[in-house]
Amino acid sequence: MDFALNEQQEMMQALARDFLSDEYTDKVLKAMVEDEKGHAPELWQKLAAVNLTGLAIPEEYGGVGDFLDLIVVLEEMGRACFISPFFTTVVLGASTIIEAGNEEQKQQYLPSIAEGKSIITLAVTESSGSYAPDAISLKAEQNGNDYILNGTKLFVPDAMTADHIICVARTKEGITLFLLDINTDGISVTPLKTVSGDKQCEVAFTNVKAAADNILGEVDKGWEYIEKVLQKANVARCAESVGLSQQALNMSLDYAKERIAFGHPIGAFQSIQHRCADMLIDVDGSRFVTYQAAWRINEGMPAEKEAAIAKAWVSRASQRVMDSAHQVHGAIGFTEDHILHYYTKKARFNEFSFGDVSFHLEKISKQ
Amino acid sequence: MDFVFSPEEEAFRQEVAAFLDKEVPQIYREKKLTFFDMSSQEDWIKVHRSMAEKLGENGWISAHWPREYGGQDKSPFHRLILREELTRYHSPGYDSIGAGIVAPALLLKGSDEQKKKHLPGIASGKEIWCETLSEPGHGSDLASIEVFAKEETDCFVVNGQKIWTTNGHFADWNALLARTDREVEPKHRGLTFFMVDMKTPGITVNPIINIAEHHDFNEVFFDDVRIPKENIVGGLNQGFYVVMSLLDYERTSDTAYAFADVYLKDLAEYARKNDLLTPVLESQMAQLVADCEVARLLHYYVTWMQSQNKVPNCESAMSKMYSFELHRRVAEFGMDLLGQYSQLTETSPLAPMYGRIPSCYYRSFGYSLEQGTSEIDRDVIAQRGLGLPRLR
Numbered sequence: 001m002d003f004a005l006n007e008q009q010e011m012m013q014a015l016a017r018d019f020l021s022d023e024y025t026d027k028v029l030k031a032m033v034e035d036e037k038g039h040a041p042e043l044w045q046k047l048a049a050v051n052l053t054g055l056a057i058p059e060e061y062g063g064v065g066d067f068l069d070l071i072v073v074l075e076e077m078g079r080a081c082f083i084s085p086f087f088t089t090v091v092l093g094a095s096t097i098i099e100a101g102n103e104e105q106k107q108q109y110l111p112s113i114a115e116g117k118s119i120i121t122l123a124v125t126e127s128s129g130s131y132a133p134d135a136i137s138l139k140a141e142q143n144g145n146d147y148i149l150n151g152t153k154l155f156v157p158d159a160m161t162a163d164h165i166i167c168v169a170r171t172k173e174g175i176t177l178f179l180l181d182i183n184t185d186g187i188s189v190t191p192l193k194t195v196s197g198d199k200q201c202e203v204a205f206t207n208v209k210a211a212a213d214n215i216l217g218e219v220d221k222g223w224e225y226i227e228k229v230l231q232k233a234n235v236a237r238c239a240e241s242v243g244l245s246q247q248a249l250n251m252s253l254d255y256a257k258e259r260i261a262f263g264h265p266i267g268a269f270q271s272i273q274h275r276c277a278d279m280l281i282d283v284d285g286s287r288f289v290t291y292q293a294a295w296r297i298n299e300g301m302p303a304e305k306e307a308a309i310a311k312a313w314v315s316r317a318s319q320r321v322m323d324s325a326h327q328v329h330g331a332i333g334f335t336e337d338h339i340l341h342y343y344t345k346k347a348r349f350n351e352f353s354f355g356d357v358s359f360h361l362e363k364i365s366k367q
Numbered sequence: 368m369d370f371v372f373s374p375e376e377e378a379f380r381q382e383v384a385a386f387l388d389k390e391v392p393q394i395y396r397e398k399k400l401t402f403f404d405m406s407s408q409e410d411w412i413k414v415h416r417s418m419a420e421k422l423g424e425n426g427w428i429s430a431h432w433p434r435e436y437g438g439q440d441k442s443p444f445h446r447l448i449l450r451e452e453l454t455r456y457h458s459p460g461y462d463s464i465g466a467g468i469v470a471p472a473l474l475l476k477g478s479d480e481q482k483k484k485h486l487p488g489i490a491s492g493k494e495i496w497c498e499t500l501s502e503p504g505h506g507s508d509l510a511s512i513e514v515f516a517k518e519e520t521d522c523f524v525v526n527g528q529k530i531w532t533t534n535g536h537f538a539d540w541n542a543l544l545a546r547t548d549r550e551v552e553p554k555h556r557g558l559t560f561f562m563v564d565m566k567t568p569g570i571t572v573n574p575i576i577n578i579a580e581h582h583d584f585n586e587v588f589f590d591d592v593r594i595p596k597e598n599i600v601g602g603l604n605q606g607f608y609v610v611m612s613l614l615d616y617e618r619t620s621d622t623a624y625a626f627a628d629v630y631l632k633d634l635a636e637y638a639r640k641n642d643l644l645t646p647v648l649e650s651q652m653a654q655l656v657a658d659c660e661v662a663r664l665l666h667y668y669v670t671w672m673q674s675q676n677k678v679p680n681c682e683s684a685m686s687k688m689y690s691f692e693l694h695r696r697v698a699e700f701g702m703d704l705l706g707q708y709s710q711l712t713e714t715s716p717l718a719p720m721y722g723r724i725p726s727c728y729y730r731s732f733g734y735s736l737e738q739g740t741s742e743i744d745r746d747v748i749a750q751r752g753l754g755l756p757r758l759r
Binding site for chain 2: 273
């Protein structure tokens with residue numbers, strides 16, 4: 001048993017923390033929330049320059065570090081409430097290509113992601129919003145050597161900035177993944193109006209032609225890859241939420257120490273202290289279940305139960321932390337001008353992506 | 368990072384499990400008793416003592432102590448594994464006070480002579496301890512303790528009343544916090560920590576029955592009780608500091624996450640067998656399963672800190688409070704699950720699970736009170752862990 005970060009993880013943590021505190025000020029955060037695309041190409045190049053876009057990509061494809069290094073960096077990104085196509089590309093895009101891609105596809109896309117030249121999104125959910133395989137109805141019909149895709153994907157992250165999209169489609173005997181240039185004829189991207197800063201889209205596929213070399217992995221076996229990717233994505237989201245919660249607690253503590261009422265800092269009152277104590281348990285508890293699941297994934301051990309527990313627990317815990325953070329901040333935290341609400345909204349977004357609380361509680365029940 | 372036990376620790380777990388499989392009385396396993404409702408059994412004290420001695424013979428109580436004092440220098444995870452297995456096998460035999468609190472306090476603050484005199488009794492399982500901290504007028508507010516120990520030439524003479532003394536009715540030794548200076552300010556600088564032989568003349572123990580109708584704790588009267596000076600631990604008027612370091616152990620002495628987990632599994636098994644799980648209950652149960660996992664990791668974190676020679680402080684309050692409150696919620700879930708039947712006691716032939724449902728539930732009211740209330744734990748976390756200012 002060992003709860004400590006190793007040297008490399010500590011280094012990545014410090015690197016990400018310093019990078020974000022230099023480059024990602026509150027002003028940039030607000031601009032990214034407002035920005036329709038939520039993407040600053042210049043910042044992206046800087047991320048690539050310090051190798052962050054290559055995280056958890058094997059070294060032979062120009063990447064650096066493992067899944068745990070990615071986890072500690074995502075926690076830092078959560079602390080900064082980082083709005084960017086980073087998660088989409090590095091966690092969803094790259095992981096799917098690593099899981100399902102053939103050598104040629106890996107050579108083509110992974111180094112390009114690592115170098116900051118590619119943004120790749122993954123389209124899973126449809127109108128039901130469900131992450132269960134039977135919710136996939138977008139059709140890919142075989143036509144000679146090609147496939148024709150028809151259907152609509154919903155809640156697709158960062159499709160406006162992506163240059164490629166991995167589409168999870170239904171084929172004759174199962175589910176198949178197609179990796180397509182986003183500018184392929186017949187693909188149309190419409191941004192969704194969401195409350196959080198995360199950029200999500202509706203992506204319609206109308207008679208989109210895909211050739212055999214657009215297929216990622218085995219035909220009809222696509223869900224096996226997606227299941228693994230979703231497990232990683234879930235735990236990665238948890239890591240972000242740990243960071244969100246940690247920062248919401250830190251902001252609350254700062255405020256509780258400086259805000260005076262009845263002649264004392266409000267943080268001296270038990271009503272505030274006890275809230276903060278519970279917040280700390282939620283933050284640390286979130287971190288430990290997340291690390292445990294991430295460690296198991298990184299070791300190649302079964303992690304289905306641990307990942308489900310992490311997502312269900314961290315989602316609830318981050319809600320509790322945000323509720324308390326707002327209560328500690330009082331009215332100032334209720335204003336649009338204060339940055340706290342970005343954390344609250346991002347935590348909710350994280351909760352819904354890749355399966356919400358009830359989805360994961362059901363998984364726990366079935367274990 | 369590493370979230371599994373070492374092969375050596377796993378081997379220890381197997382060894383303990385194999386032993387308990389043979390030694391734990393069948394009825395305890397059949398009823399699936401946990402640490403918190405074993406005292407409902409008539410033969411509990413006898414079984415507790417005999418299991419303690421067997422654990423002692425195997426050298427397991429002291430496995431994580433330094434060799435110098437009869438230990439084997441093992442990691443503190445051995446203590447945790449021992450308690451997890453005792454829980455899984457529904458076995459008594461671990462003296463949470465002697466082995467859990469007094470031994471680490473002695474190792475930390477005791478003199479060499481005290482260690483040599485008292486540690487072997489604890490390690491052998493032959494000497495069971497109780498602690499007397501609370502008084503009728505002072506529970507959480509330890510600094511206000513009034514029971515007075517008056518200095519005489521060869522000893523201290525103690526008078527006054529203590530209360531909520533778990534296992535006081537059969538313990539051999541007692542860890543006593545008493546006032547030795549009435550004038551000093553702040554008041555906590557006038558307290559001294561004594562080890563008291565429970566056979567000393569002048570000690571009277573009266574039972575207090577809790578709302579689960581178990582006899583766990585007692586009130587203890589001291590009437591001119593003479594304690595030799597060499598029984599002071601940590602020095603005269605230094606008792607508060609001994610107790611503060613001891614409480615950090617007390618808060619993680621009991622593996623409440625494991626008790627909660629085992630009881631939840633017991634409830635789940637009964638519910639599945641009897642088809643009681645509605646979708647709502649199923650969802651509540653899954654949430655509790657997740658909570659148990661978090662509680663386990665919070666506790667492992669504290670044990671890991673101890674294994675690294677870091678001194679846990681707010682971390683042990685976090686783990687203790689969360690696990691005890693969780694255990695309470697699991698006990699509540701048992702009531703929800705069994706509905707009308709959760710009213711039936713052990714003596715009713717219709718009672719499910721040997722009448723343990725109400726017994727565990729009403730016993731659980733104490734979980735957020737004992738070993739420091741949840742309110743004190745939250746104070747500790749906020750003030751010592753988060754650096755929030757103190758009003759008092």
